[in-house]
Amino acid sequence: MTTAVRWQSRGSAFTIAAAADRLERAGRSVVRLELGVPDLPPPPEAQEALAAALGRPSAYTPPAGLPEVREHVAAHYSGVLGRPVAADEVLLVPGSNLVLHGVLLATVRPGDEVLLPDPGFPPYAELVRLAGAVPVGYPLRAERGHAPDPAEVAALVSPRTRLLVLNTPNNPTGAVTPGATVAALAALARRGGFRLLLDDAYRELVYDGSPPAAAALAPDDPVVLMDSLSKSHSLCGWRVGIAVADRRLVDDLAQLMTNLHCCMPDVVQRAVPAALRAHHRVRALAAELRTRRDLVTGRLSDMPGLRLHPPGGAFYAFPDITATGLTDEQFADRLLHRAGVAVVPGSLYGRHGRGHVRIAFTRPSDQLTAGMDRLHDFLESL
Numbered sequence: 001m002t003t004a005v006r007w008q009s010r011g012s013a014f015t016i017a018a019a020a021d022r023l024e025r026a027g028r029s030v031v032r033l034e035l036g037v038p039d040l041p042p043p044p045e046a047q048e049a050l051a052a053a054l055g056r057p058s059a060y061t062p063p064a065g066l067p068e069v070r071e072h073v074a075a076h077y078s079g080v081l082g083r084p085v086a087a088d089e090v091l092l093v094p095g096s097n098l099v100l101h102g103v104l105l106a107t108v109r110p111g112d113e114v115l116l117p118d119p120g121f122p123p124y125a126e127l128v129r130l131a132g133a134v135p136v137g138y139p140l141r142a143e144r145g146h147a148p149d150p151a152e153v154a155a156l157v158s159p160r161t162r163l164l165v166l167n168t169p170n171n172p173t174g175a176v177t178p179g180a181t182v183a184a185l186a187a188l189a190r191r192g193g194f195r196l197l198l199d200d201a202y203r204e205l206v207y208d209g210s211p212p213a214a215a216a217l218a219p220d221d222p223v224v225l226m227d228s229l230s231k232s233h234s235l236c237g238w239r240v241g242i243a244v245a246d247r248r249l250v251d252d253l254a255q256l257m258t259n260l261h262c263c264m265p266d267v268v269q270r271a272v273p274a275a276l277r278a279h280h281r282v283r284a285l286a287a288e289l290r291t292r293r294d295l296v297t298g299r300l301s302d303m304p305g306l307r308l309h310p311p312g313g314a315f316y317a318f319p320d321i322t323a324t325g326l327t328d329e330q331f332a333d334r335l336l337h338r339a340g341v342a343v344v345p346g347s348l349y350g351r352h353g354r355g356h357v358r359i360a361f362t363r364p365s366d367q368l369t370a371g372m373d374r375l376h377d378f379l380e381s382l
């Protein structure tokens with residue numbers, strides 16, 4: 001086994017999903033609340049564009065993406081960022097994880113440090129280690145609503161810091177970082193001479209009226225915007241990853257992508273403009289997820305042994321289960337095998353995720369109700 005493989009964590013939401021699959025194959029009923037995969041259909045406009053693209057000859061595209069698609073994406077993100085974005089500041093890749101992977105390969109050396117949210121999306125730390133750098137977690141404390149404290153983050157900056165990753169709304173907590181905090185973190189990166197990578201995958205899924213994080217950024221902030229249509233457009237399997245960055249970095253990333261994956265499939269690229277135009281479909285998806293959020297958080301707030309900071313975005317609840325006397329891993333395992341509800345232990349998301357579990361409200365309301373009923377009964381049995 002190589003060092004690169006040995007360093008990778010063996011636990012993930014997919015590990016929980018595999019265990020739930022085994023129970024279902026054995027005839028057990030399982031309510032699946034472990035994966036962040038919306039069950040709602042993709043925008044019909046995107047499906048139609050993909051179908052049309054399938055009818056034409058397929059070919060390799062430039063590694064950074066089709067020029068006409070990059071032009072459309074640039075126009076879209078000009079609106080998101082409130083400043084002009086040129087096509088050569090846009091990169092299209094098969095899945096947003098490749099954005100972070102490429103940025104790390106282009107900007108860090110062995111031993112350099114990358115500041116990451118804790119709890120945070122597990123591949124962040126894994127990709128940092130894969131690049132030979134050192135992940136340094138900054139805490140997202142429940143008493144602060146799981147939002148970062150700029151002073152705490154600043155205290156972790158060192159001469160070896162090369163990148164600061166911010167994800168808002170956050171996976172796994174669903175917390176929305178206030179605009180003033182986003183601006184403070186961008187200013188910290190500017191002063192420190194490193195980049196802020198903003199993972200904006202859940203930008204469209206905000207339920208408390210907060211403006212998007214990008215609205216707090218200044219035009220000269222050293223920011224890489226990492227985006228995806230997986231969550232907001234229910235396109236997880238299409239693998240649409242988007243980066244918006246300065247031209248030099250995009251050129252470097254395109255060179256790396258030439259050898260990493262060649263290009264995003266051309267048929268998927270040709271469907272991206274139609275997906276980005278489907279604003280009403282995205283709003284409808286967000287409205288449905290808000291209804292589900294309200295159902296789940298309403299039930300969780302009345303359950304014994306749980307404490308919850310209600311999520312302001314994304315589609316996750318992250319209750320504190322420490323009052324049950326179980327570790328988060330014990331809690332998730334017993335909940336799955338005794339009650340038939342699949343959730344993810346919070347410790348998989350970092351040290352500050354311990355004592356929590358992540359619940360994805362990406363299932364229809366009847367399944368969410370069944371899952372909450374089973375969870376309540378499980379808690380009463382402890």
